[in-house]
Amino acid sequence: MAGRALRLARQAPAGRRSFRSIAEPWTYLSPTLVLIALLMLVPLIVGIGFAFQNVQILNPFKRGFVGLAHFQAIANDPIFWLALVNTLWWTFASLILQFLLGLGLALLLWREFKGKRLVQAIVFLPWAVPSFLSGLTFAWLFNPVVGPFPHWLHALGLLASPDNILADPALAMWGPITANVWWGIPFFAITILAALQSIPNEMYEAAAIDGAGMLARFRHVTLAYLVPTIAITLLLRTIWIANFGDLVVVMTGGGPANQTQILPSYIFTMAFRKLDFGYASALSMVLLALLFLYAILILEMRRRLRSAF
Amino acid sequence: MVVAGTSQLRRRLGFFGHWLALALYVLAALFPLFWLVKIAVTPTDLLFGEGIRLWPSSTTLGNFATVLRATDFPWYFLNSVIVSLCTAAAVTVVASLSGYALSRFAFRWKNAVAFFLLLTQIFPLVMLIAPIYRLMTPLGLVDSLMGLILVYTAYNTPFATFLMQSFFEGIPKGLEEAAMIDGCTRFQALWRVILPLTLPGMGATLGFVFTAAWSELLFALMLISTETRMTFPVGLLTFVSKFSVDWGQMTAAAVLALIPACAFFAVIQRYLVQGLTAGAVKG
Missing domain, CATH: 1.10.3720.10 (MetI-like)
Incomplete structure (x- = not known):
């Protein structure tokens, strides 16, 4: 296809040059756009359709248009509301811990020292560990039979007895959050470190000449440079974590008693275990709408903050 | 002299703190993976007896062999x-x-x-x-x-x-x-x-x-x-x-x-x- 289009474009007479120059970038983009159209846009449209139908693979005779019935069911679904609260908790706890620990690591790596390359390779390694493996490893670390965590937490007086926190409804969410934080610190450390290294040295020299102390230099130079990067990274990462259901699926399957169920894991369970594609798609629409609202809210806040200063 | 002494002390402390903090990150990054390897090389009969010891008293590659051959x-x-x-x-x-x-x-x-x-x-x-x-x-x-x-x-x-x-x-x-x-x-x-x-x-x-x-x-x-x-x-x-x-x-x-x-x-x-x-x- 692409080859033929190129050949045609080459043979085109001089008068049609403008068409050729218009078509050329799209020729290079076409494989990407076709793939995305077929495997993202088409399924998205099909999914929107599913949200208003009964589509149960285990129950092929119960089919047809049901209007807003799924959405009414969602409004009355206690698991949905629980999963919504859990999603907020999961997202912001993971995000804040990843960010603070990642920022700390970036500041530590932001200077030359002996063996820096090796240290960097080791502290960034968790990023390369497949997420399902990170989940399984932490599930094993929290298991009192083979893992040390329950015993340590018990010795520190944080647990009354060395039990698996993944089986404790009140504490289970900390399991996936711990795995997520461990796994996500390198991402923040790397992006923040890149931003730190892009700060021109002259800025610090100028600030020092103006008599700025260490704290003032950190506040007015480092932070001022970091804030734009941090803001966009946090915004995008929030959405990414809110969509990230792998760790919950691997570590708890949403249990015990749905106490760790988050929206993406609930959607996945509905599609994978119950094979109820209609309800899963309706839940997906709600998730999409919430993410959209969040993005608009953040952009609006940014606009207001900008005009305030 | 005194001033130089405190600034040197501060630099030493800073160096030590920097080193300590990095060591904690390195430890946290490696520990889960280390534990994974540790369980994998522990013979089954020692796994429960020795509990959460940092390294088993004897190791085996038998688990890897079984995984590769029998699964x-x-x-x-x-x-x-x-x-x-x-x-x-x-x-x-x-x-x-x-x-x-x-x-x-x-x-x-x-x-x-x-x-x-x-x-x-x-x-x-x-x-x-x-x-x-x-x-x-x-x-x-x-x-x-x-x-x-x-x-x-x-x-x-x-x-x-x-x-x-x-x-x-x-x-x-x-x-x-x-x-x-x-x-x-x-x-x-x-x-x-x-x-x-x-x-x-x-x-x-x-x-x-x-x-x-x-x-x-x-x-x-x-x-x-x-x-x-x-x-x-x-x-x-x-x-x-x-x-x-x-x-x-x-x-x-x-x-x-x-x-x-x-x-x-x-x-x-x-x-x-x-x-x-x-x-x-x-x-």
Whole structure:
């Protein structure tokens, strides 16, 4: 296809040059756009359709248009509301811990020292560990039979007895959050470190000449440079974590008693275990709408903050 | 003298604090992986008796031997290698073309295309699992490695496009202009002059996509059901839910799954910054 289009474009007479120059970038983009159209846009449209139908693979005779019935069911679904609260908790706890620990690591790596390359390779390694493996490893670390965590937490007086926190409804969410934080610190450390290294040295020299102390230099130079990067990274990462259901699926399957169920894991369970594609798609629409609202809210806040200063 | 003394003390303390804090990060990064290896080399009879000792009194490679000989893990490993390599190769080709377009052409809707590609990066892919399953069933792409490769290729292309774009930006435009003046078409110039120069970038893209495809779990769980077609994540999770007491074999298999990921990490480590900031959201 692409080859033929190129050949045609080459043979085109001089008068049609403008068409050729218009078509050329799209020729290079076409494989990407076709793939995305077929495997993202088409399924998205099909999914929107599913949200208003009964589509149960285990129950092929119960089919047809049901209007807003799924959405009414969602409004009355206690698991949905629980999963919504859990999603907020999961997202912001993971995000804040990843960010603070990642920022700390970036500041530590932001200077030359002996063996820096090796240290960097080791502290960034968790990023390369497949997420399902990170989940399984932490599930094993929290298991009192083979893992040390329950015993340590018990010795520190944080647990009354060395039990698996993944089986404790009140504490289970900390399991996936711990795995997520461990796994996500390198991402923040790397992006923040890149931003730190892009700060021109002259800025610090100028600030020092103006008599700025260490704290003032950190506040007015480092932070001022970091804030734009941090803001966009946090915004995008929030959405990414809110969509990230792998760790919950691997570590708890949403249990015990749905106490760790988050929206993406609930959607996945509905599609994978119950094979109820209609309800899963309706839940997906709600998730999409919430993410959209969040993005608009953040952009609006940014606009207001900008005009305030 | 006194002033010099305190400032030296402060520097020493600062050095020590810096070193201590880094040591904690190193420890935290390595400990879970160390523990995984530790369980894998512990003989089963010692596992329960010695509890949470840091290193068993005797070690064995028996768990690895059993996993490789008596289970389906070699299948899972092979399937994952096939899927990840094919995905990585396909994505690199497709993303090289689109990354080149974004880097070299000024055209209408260019910003719209870039924004659209960025949008796909924060899109909740989990919501496509059911429709994809439904759409792929009549096409015979369910329970086939081909189906997985198609899905992974599509979902990794946007991020890889941004990555390749950033590599193309580093190559002077004058190069292919000179080649085109010498009579090359643009595609020939790209193929003969530009691509050889982006080989390291293409290698990095290959590595990033391989790692992503190697880790994908949810689509593979949904789409694959036959034991011999499972990828590593699905196989391991199935094994865990079936034989959840065979700690040695589970962890030995997990260690095996870690090896390719670590190998590719070593390859792409130099490009981490570029990779993670391309599209700004790659996990």
